[in-house]
Amino acid sequence: xxxxxxxxxxxxxxxxxxxxxxxxxxxxxxxxxxxxxxxxxxxxxxxxxxxxxxxxxxxxxxxxxxxxxxxxxxxxxxxxxxxxxxxxxxxxxxxxxxxxxxxxxxxxxxxxxxxxxxxxxxxxxxxxxxxxxxxxxxxxxxxxxxxxxxxxxxxxxxxxxxxxxxxxxxxxxxxxxxxxxxxxxxxxxxxxxxxxxxxxxxxxxxxxxxxxxxxxxxxxxxxxxxxxxxxxxxxxxxxxxxxxxxxxxxxxxxxxxxxxxxxxxxxxxxxxxxxxxxxxxxxxxxxxxxxxxxxxxxxxxxxxxxxxxxxxxxxxxxxxxxxxxxxxxxxxxxxxxxxxxxxxxxxxxxxxxxxxxxxxxxxxxxxxxxxxxxxxxxxx
Amino acid sequence: xxxxxxxxxxxxxxxxxxxxxxxxxxxxxxxxxxxxxxxxxxxxxxxxxxxxxxxxxxxxxxxxxxxxxxxxxxxxxxxxxxxxxxxxxxxxxxxxxxxxxxxxxxxxxxxxxxxxxxxxxxxxxxxxxxxxxxxxxxxxxxxxxxxxxxxxxxxxxxxxxxxxxxxxxxxxxxxxxxxxxxxxxxxxxxxxxxxxxxxxxxxxxxxxxxxxxxxxxxxxxxxxxxxxxxxxxxxxxxxxxxxxxxxxxxxxxxxxx
Numbered sequence: 001x002x003x004x005x006x007x008x009x010x011x012x013x014x015x016x017x018x019x020x021x022x023x024x025x026x027x028x029x030x031x032x033x034x035x036x037x038x039x040x041x042x043x044x045x046x047x048x049x050x051x052x053x054x055x056x057x058x059x060x061x062x063x064x065x066x067x068x069x070x071x072x073x074x075x076x077x078x079x080x081x082x083x084x085x086x087x088x089x090x091x092x093x094x095x096x097x098x099x100x101x102x103x104x105x106x107x108x109x110x111x112x113x114x115x116x117x118x119x120x121x122x123x124x125x126x127x128x129x130x131x132x133x134x135x136x137x138x139x140x141x142x143x144x145x146x147x148x149x150x151x152x153x154x155x156x157x158x159x160x161x162x163x164x165x166x167x168x169x170x171x172x173x174x175x176x177x178x179x180x181x182x183x184x185x186x187x188x189x190x191x192x193x194x195x196x197x198x199x200x201x202x203x204x205x206x207x208x209x210x211x212x213x214x215x216x217x218x219x220x221x222x223x224x225x226x227x228x229x230x231x232x233x234x235x236x237x238x239x240x241x242x243x244x245x246x247x248x249x250x251x252x253x254x255x256x257x258x259x260x261x262x263x264x265x266x267x268x269x270x271x272x273x274x275x276x277x278x279x280x281x282x283x284x285x286x287x288x289x290x291x292x293x294x295x296x297x298x299x300x301x302x303x304x305x306x307x308x309x310x311x312x313x314x315x316x317x318x319x320x321x322x323x324x325x326x327x328x329x330x331x332x333x334x335x336x337x338x339x340x341x342x343x344x345x346x347x348x349x350x351x352x353x354x355x356x357x358x359x360x361x362x363x364x365x366x367x368x369x370x371x372x373x374x375x376x377x378x379x380x
Numbered sequence: 381x382x383x384x385x386x387x388x389x390x391x392x393x394x395x396x397x398x399x400x401x402x403x404x405x406x407x408x409x410x411x412x413x414x415x416x417x418x419x420x421x422x423x424x425x426x427x428x429x430x431x432x433x434x435x436x437x438x439x440x441x442x443x444x445x446x447x448x449x450x451x452x453x454x455x456x457x458x459x460x461x462x463x464x465x466x467x468x469x470x471x472x473x474x475x476x477x478x479x480x481x482x483x484x485x486x487x488x489x490x491x492x493x494x495x496x497x498x499x500x501x502x503x504x505x506x507x508x509x510x511x512x513x514x515x516x517x518x519x520x521x522x523x524x525x526x527x528x529x530x531x532x533x534x535x536x537x538x539x540x541x542x543x544x545x546x547x548x549x550x551x552x553x554x555x556x557x558x559x560x561x562x563x564x565x566x567x568x569x570x571x572x573x574x575x576x577x578x579x580x581x582x583x584x585x586x587x588x589x590x591x592x593x594x595x596x597x598x599x600x601x602x603x604x605x606x607x608x609x610x611x612x613x614x615x616x617x618x619x620x621x622x623x624x625x626x627x628x629x630x631x632x633x634x635x636x637x
Contacts, residue, residue: 007444008572011451014409015563022562049565062565072565 002296005067012064013071019048020079028080031206032351035198037162038083038206045087046117050076053091055099055115059107066303070248074296077252081355082206084252088245089158090114093238093363094121094167097183101226101234110165110185122163123242124154124212125235132368134169134235135178139214141170143228146221148172148184152214158362161198161208164188168214169235172228181231185223192217203354242363243316244306247299247323250359251292254327257334257352258288264338264347281337288330295323314376321369324359331356383430384487385421388477388508389414389449391442392498410445413493415560417553420523421491422453422561427525431455433484437465437476443577450571451563458484462581467594470499474507475596479587480580481512488547489530494519494554502552509550516550517543521557 002010023041031038045051053069055061064072069091077084095114098107098121113119130136139152152168154160166186173180186193196211226234262285265276275281298319305312331353335342342349360366394409421432434449436442437460446457460476468476481490490512492505502518509516522533529546534554545551582589590596616623631637 007447008568011444011447011563011568011572012565015448015451015565015568019562044562047564048562053565057566057569063569064565068565068569 009067009071012068013075016050016072016075017078019044020075024076024079024083028206029345029348029351031080032082033205033345035200035205037086037208041083042086042117045076045083049115050087051090051117051120052095052111052115053087055095055111059115060112061115066244066306067300070244070299070303073245073248074252074255074299077249078256080206081249081253081352082204084249085204085207086120086159088249089123089242090121092242092245093123094159094163094165096241097123097167097225097234097238098185100237101183101230103222105222106185106225114165119164120159120162122157122159122166122212123238124152124157124160124166124168126156127153128155132365135181135232137169137171137181137231139168139170140174141172141182141184141219143172143221147218148221148223150184150186150214150217150219152217153211154213155196155211156199156209156362157212158207158209160210160212161195163212166212167225167234167238168212169231172231176229178232179229181235182228183225183231183234184219185225186214186217186219190214190217190219201358203351203356203358239363240313240316241306243320243369244299244302244312246359246363247295247302247316247319250320250323250327250356251296251299253352253356253359254288254292254295254323254330257327257331257349257356258285258292260347260349260352261285261288261334261337264341268339275337284333284337288333291326292330295319295326298322314373317364317369317372317376320364321366321373324356325366327356327359383425383428384484385424385430385432385489385491386481386484386487387414387418387421387432387434387449387454387491388504389418389434389436389445389493390496391436391438391445392496408441408445410448411493411496411498413495413497413555414445414449415493416555416557417491417493417551418449418452418454419558419560420520420551420553421489423558424489424523424525425453430488433458433487435477435480435484436460437468437473437480439466443579446577447568447571448563450575450577451567452561453567456575457577459577459579460581460585461579464582464589464593467597468592469597469599470501470503470507471598472592472594472596474504474511475587475591476585477504477508478511479585481508483580483585488549490514490548490550492550492552494552505550505552512550514548514550515545516552517545518552519554520551521554523551523553523557 049062052061053064053072057063073084073088114121141148141150168184168186171180172182192215194213199209265281266274268275302312302316302319305315334349335353338349341347390411391408392411425432432454434446434454434457436446443459450457460480495502517532519534520532524531531544533542616626
């Protein structure tokens with residue numbers, strides 16, 4: 001039903017869908033069960049430009065617009081939510097802040113290998129005591145003549161287990177609250193950079209989420225992104241864009257569940273007919289179809305506003321809120337439509353159900369988004 | 381112009397012939413058997429330099445297949461698009477393609493896929509080569525450029541045949557020839573930004589109307605219906621050994637083994 005999209009955008013969708021059908025879908029169940037990261041597929045994705053989707057072509061990226069970007073994320077997530085997560089976090093909250101706030105030297109150094117997928121990016125904000133309350137960050141970076149000494153304990157870092165380039169949110173000025181935060185780029189392999197154990201998660205299990213701890217990491221002063229004190233601003237701007245990607249991920253998961261539910265309902269016979277002929281199921285399918293479509297259109301709108309250079313924070317907050325809650329509802333209905341089989345790992349819907357749940361939590365919880373949206377409507 | 385390869389591709393119906401298919405780009409896709417042909421062209425281009433033109437015939441929504449070919453790395457796309465071309469059988473299609481290929485001359489190589497996934501005839505490639513008086517090898521699975529030609533291999537009835545062909549020549553590429561490259565995002569962006577599909581109508585081709593479209597068709601499809609396979613289950617009787625022997629007889633009689 002996206003016939004209103006340009007032929008280019010539909011070609012993007014078809015190409016990613018074909019790739020995922022061939023390379024991702026056959027392994028999606030296994031990499032979820034085993035919680036393994038599919039390096040071979042990721043390497044192929046790198047060559048196709050999936051890790052530099054909106055990076056300018058002069059820097060080795062594909063130079064797509066935001067509408068193209070969300071289509072790629074949705075299609076990858078439809079096949080495997082953990083891989084979709086890897087690609088959207090890398091693009092939106094690792095590469096994008098570098099492009100938006102980086103010096104020419106920083107951009108030339110890090111963006112080309114990130115854009116080709118030769119290096120993977122991560123965004124290190126969350127700490128054991130710091131979730132929604134980002135201003136309470138305890139990690140510190142002490143400045144000397146030539147270096148920062150960074151101490152940080154970051155948890156739930158998406159791509160953490162494999163990330164090469166980490167944007168670490170730290171406090172560069174004590175007792176300065178929200179204004180004392182800065183972003184420092186730290187590379188894996190820096191002495192004192194320790195990757196913790198991988199988290200054993202309910203869903204998105206193919207993504208290597210882990211903690212990252214920095215023990216007196218000596219980092220060049222040139223690795224400061226933007227200026228000291230800009231940390232919160234960089235974080236919020238990154239998350240504004242990241243929200244659109246997560247919303248697209250949620251739509252991909254919901255759509256996959258919806259398709260499976262429709263397929264199953266046509267094959268399953270009870271009381272002499274396929275269950276798709278029972279009104280109770282028909283009602284569920286109608287709700288699922290409508291909500292997935294509405295969520296997708298909200299994501300498109302955020303993307304279009306961003307591409308037009310207009311303010312999109314409110315639109316992206318609404319899209320993320322609605323798409324993530326929709327994905328939970330739709331995957332739940334998909335399990336219900338499958339009945340007992342929906343509860344078994346022999347069918348994919350239980351994976352979609354588990355994958356959907358986290359979309360209401362990360363990159364801003366639903367509660368935080370409601371605060372943001374309310375403030376956008378009511379003012380302070 | 382340098383070395384010039386023309387690849388003939390088809391935009392096929394994706395949803396099966398029995399649904400009410402509105403001809404839009406969503407209901408059609410690049411013939412999967414054309415992808416190995418495009419891949420052969422792209423590899424030869426890499427080795428010998430030069431350019432590739434993708435050529436197709438069909439209504440406007442078929443141009444997306446050319447966009448996809450350009451996203452893979454083809455340099456230009458030409459769509460033969462005219463109501464007069466509609467209803468063509470393989471002969472009329474070959475007539476139109478041959479006229480277009482003459483207009484695209486000079487060329488060194490014309491490449492086709494082994495067949496189209498919807499009509500399944502495999503006739504257009506050889507017919508077009510005959511009309512153009514080109515030597516052609518069909519079912520090719522290996523292509524090696526050399527000097528002023530190619531060394532190609534094909535399998536036929538358990539034999540491996542090796543041919544030397546000199547340019548200009550035609551090839552029909554077997555689906556096992558290679559694993560075609562995936563379409564990358566940068567390729568799509570460039571294909572739509574920089575390369576436009578050229579549209580040619582009947583007036584652009586040096587061919588009379590009675591050789592194309594329905595009027596130029598030597599054959600006509602009278603009826604099309606789905607073959608229904610009523611599944612049945614037969615139990616073999618006897619001891620385990622007897623059942624196995626009976627099963628082997630059945631499978632070899634039906635050509636499965």
